[in-house]
Amino acid sequence: MARKPLTKPRKHASQGRSRATVDALIEATARILVKDGFDKTSTNRIAEKAGVSVGSLYQYFPSKEALVAAVVERHTEELMHVVRTVLADVAKLPVDEAVRKLVTAAIHAHRIDPELHRVLAEQMPRTGRAANADVLSVETYALFRAYLDAHADEFRAVDLELATFVCVTSIEALTHSAVLDYAGRLSEEAMDALVDEATRLIVRYLQ
Amino acid sequence: MARKPLTKPRKHASQGRSRATVDALIEATARILVKDGFDKTSTNRIAEKAGVSVGSLYQYFPSKEALVAAVVERHTEELMHVVRTVLADVAKLPVDEAVRKLVTAAIHAHRIDPELHRVLAEQMPRTGRAANADVLSVETYALFRAYLDAHADEFRAVDLELATFVCVTSIEALTHSAVLDYAGRLSEEAMDALVDEATRLIVRYLQ
Amino acid sequence: MARKPLTKPRKHASQGRSRATVDALIEATARILVKDGFDKTSTNRIAEKAGVSVGSLYQYFPSKEALVAAVVERHTEELMHVVRTVLADVAKLPVDEAVRKLVTAAIHAHRIDPELHRVLAEQMPRTGRAANADVLSVETYALFRAYLDAHADEFRAVDLELATFVCVTSIEALTHSAVLDYAGRLSEEAMDALVDEATRLIVRYLQ
Amino acid sequence: MARKPLTKPRKHASQGRSRATVDALIEATARILVKDGFDKTSTNRIAEKAGVSVGSLYQYFPSKEALVAAVVERHTEELMHVVRTVLADVAKLPVDEAVRKLVTAAIHAHRIDPELHRVLAEQMPRTGRAANADVLSVETYALFRAYLDAHADEFRAVDLELATFVCVTSIEALTHSAVLDYAGRLSEEAMDALVDEATRLIVRYLQ
DNA sequence: GATGAATGAGGGTTCATTCAT
DNA sequence: TATGAATGAACCCTCATTCAT
Structure with a gap:
């Protein structure tokens, strides 16, 4: 059985730069979901559009699903x-x-x-x-x-x-x-x- | 513009073994769509569930999309x-x-x-x-x-x-x-x- | 008309580890072209010979053709x-x-x-x-x-x-x-x- | 090491219908080689163009290579x-x-x-x-x-x-x-x- | 923290070849 | 003999995720 991906954000990151990064990631995800549909939405693309590295993305969201959930x-x-x-x-x-x-x-x-x-x-x-x-x-x-x-x-x-x-x-x-x-x-x-x-x-x- | 995959069946295969294979493929596709959703539906899984090889699948349907269309x-x-x-x-x-x-x-x-x-x-x-x-x-x-x-x-x-x-x-x-x-x-x-x-x-x- | 594969490299990657990977890939491609001919040259074999994963190969070259072009x-x-x-x-x-x-x-x-x-x-x-x-x-x-x-x-x-x-x-x-x-x-x-x-x-x- | 494909024709088939089939296959191969290049030349296409079944093709030629050799x-x-x-x-x-x-x-x-x-x-x-x-x-x-x-x-x-x-x-x-x-x-x-x-x-x- | 190079399982698809009919 | 449905290894390529720097 497939392991169900985590959907909880990793940090609450409610202040300052962190918050801005999180917002940028959520917004980027939304825009790419709209443009490309769910399955063509890739974490690399999201990170790129949000202007951060994939690594950073995974610091705030444990999985693609968590991002979509957000x-x-x-x-x-x-x-x-x-x-x-x-x-x-x-x-x-x-x-x-x-x-x-x-x-x-x-x-x-x-x-x-x-x-x-x-x-x-x-x-x-x-x-x-x-x-x-x-x-x-x-x-x-x-x-x-x-x-x-x-x-x-x-x-x-x-x-x-x-x-x-x-x-x-x-x-x-x-x-x-x-x-x-x-x-x-x-x-x-x-x-x-x-x-x-x-x-x-x-x-x-x-x- | 992205090239749209063919959705027309490849052969009409209306009798005998062929027809049975085609039916098995369509039914397997339906069941997997239900179980896994569109994105997780893969041709290999469909073929396996239908009890035929991927090769056979592609003899009757030119693409995954054609199968779903069917x-x-x-x-x-x-x-x-x-x-x-x-x-x-x-x-x-x-x-x-x-x-x-x-x-x-x-x-x-x-x-x-x-x-x-x-x-x-x-x-x-x-x-x-x-x-x-x-x-x-x-x-x-x-x-x-x-x-x-x-x-x-x-x-x-x-x-x-x-x-x-x-x-x-x-x-x-x-x-x-x-x-x-x-x-x-x-x-x-x-x-x-x-x-x-x-x-x-x-x-x-x-x- | 068949869509022509891209032949431009994906990144320029001119320093350090990247450059080494790119060079290894080009060299591996050359050696496999020689050993197996164009048709038998596969991206998986190239990656293996270059000592990297296919994924890496595709990070630097968008297609097999791009590699050959290089x-x-x-x-x-x-x-x-x-x-x-x-x-x-x-x-x-x-x-x-x-x-x-x-x-x-x-x-x-x-x-x-x-x-x-x-x-x-x-x-x-x-x-x-x-x-x-x-x-x-x-x-x-x-x-x-x-x-x-x-x-x-x-x-x-x-x-x-x-x-x-x-x-x-x-x-x-x-x-x-x-x-x-x-x-x-x-x-x-x-x-x-x-x-x-x-x-x-x-x-x-x-x- | 890859097994080298046989390149000798299977039969000499020098008379009548057989000869005509063999000729049709060779001619079809030549035309497809020209049109599609070596690696896109498939035995199924050759057989189709020659107007015979793949099975028949393999009765006269033991491999694709034998056909090309001819x-x-x-x-x-x-x-x-x-x-x-x-x-x-x-x-x-x-x-x-x-x-x-x-x-x-x-x-x-x-x-x-x-x-x-x-x-x-x-x-x-x-x-x-x-x-x-x-x-x-x-x-x-x-x-x-x-x-x-x-x-x-x-x-x-x-x-x-x-x-x-x-x-x-x-x-x-x-x-x-x-x-x-x-x-x-x-x-x-x-x-x-x-x-x-x-x-x-x-x-x-x-x- | 942040980065981005690297990974590799897995996806869609093709095709030489076989074999039951 | 002829047929063509069936096979499955192999191909090209993508992407979620990790980890050394």
Whole structure:
């Protein structure tokens, strides 16, 4: 059986030059993942692009996987920031307004670094099956479910678990696909129309 | 631009020993894709698992990509068979009945070879971004759109293009996720409930 | 059209350990070319003989062809050094003395690494037909032609182009064949006799 | 040490269908050698081009080398036919006329199948160092030397061995190079001029 | 710490040759 | 005899990782 590569960073290196090196490595990894895809991404290339030696790379990350994990973590954190923010903003709003803001935010989130998002979404699954979508999903589920919980009186009785699954999965799929598969092919008006439709989809489902 | 590897099979070899070898190779490729992922899938491993030599592999397939393409084609054909069948069956039914059958069929389709489906869905974009999901998507879109067209009088006026996108994307995402991410964790009753919810989602959206 | 392999070295590596590795690789390539011929020369064998890993080989040379090109260049440079030197030495001498020195020099040149010379002369046309012998030929032609130009008054009127072709080709063939095909079979006296004959051949031709 | 491949044909197969198959194989080999070079020439391709199966190929030739040897033999035989004929024709002629005819014949000989000639001349040497030029050379030497012997009274006293070497080597080199290196670049008049020069070179050398 | 030369297992692919049919 | 599917050693090349400097 293959030894599973370490995915924990080697040092925390939170200050000064170290931190800069670590950042440069993560950024370089992200850019190369986007440009070349997961399997063409090599540690030598990453080090070169980051302007450090391979040796240094291995001083901060014990393996290629650790580097990729760091990219995933950074990207996930950015996405979750958007999700957390919008769900906080929306907490007190009625369902229809809330959903519209959520959909819009989801599109913004997918636009943070769409190419990277695609690579991470598509090419990681071997490392911890669940781990990928999940870090993101689990928290998103919890937050969205909390919203539904708080606004249960605004709509029909539903199995909250199931409703959360239906809503989160649909919104994610629609916005992901709109941004990534139709990037550039959908005009801004078309995007607005999509927001309308997605909102209607979710709102009427809940009512 | 990188020279794209050939993806056409080398011989047609439709009878006897040849055919058996070809089938064994395609099946071995599918199993290894599932077990190891695209990047770790090597021609030597495929040949070994298929019980033939690498030489034989290359007599029938000009490249690793051709082999994967064959797997994609076989799997797509199986899925499309389900899709075509159900959409034909459903052509004359009213929206609510039609959608329920569609959702049910989508779940069946995802259960054909769920692990393989995941790998193909996630790791193929390498080989012709559009070509993969699209062979499937394009036809599915067309068929579903034709259904909507024919039943336009049963629901509100919509942009058919957009409605097709919303419906197909949502159904695909919900059933894909239900089968793959929650495989084993969702009881049969939960699945039935999911069918109800997904149906409601789509039907009410269209009304 | 087949993609031509790169033939430029990968690093310049002019000092220390790197330089030693590069030299060892070039020398190993030369020896294996001689022993096994072009087709049987494999990068693994070269690396082994040079006492380094294949990986190292590819750190300095992007392809087998680049390695061979380096051997060609090194050998050509050695030969051209002889050719340039003798033609400079001879510039002011009358035809008969000049030709004798040229022939003698040509024999010396062919003795630098006769077996390698044979392989390079015979098996290179693969890599840029013209580029090989020609680097050598073109300059040799030019230098010899310049000599003839400067001494035109010493002999009959001739088409300089043609005369250069006749002289250079004949001297090359005679000395090449003497050294390579009759190596060991021609005594030193026989070699001296050959110099006399070759000189006579060319001198009387020009008169 | 590598086992040296057999080079003798397996059967003499001198009649009927067998003979036709053998001929087709030799011809196919020659054409592929020309088109692809020695190392890209594969037995499978040869068999295909000859319109027989690999199995059949191996019924007539025990190895790839045997096939190539047969091509060499056939080509050499054609060249030697020209050489024998012209030297017989020329036996009674005085030196100047004889040499002119020889040179002309040598050019014709090189034009029989120039591309094949180049491949054979350049890419064989690993199999029996001497064997190549030699089959041809040895007989040519003997025949030319016999001519010189018979006409010794027409020129100065020379070491016949040496004179043969000088003449045969020069004529071969000049005509080979003219036909192969300057093919297409030398006009017919230029060729005539070359014949004049080559003749003068040899004749004055002997006088 | 940082460097980058070195490693070598492993990947995709070809092809001379064999042998069951 | 003829066929052509099958074999597998060998080829060129890449890349994650180590370690002497």
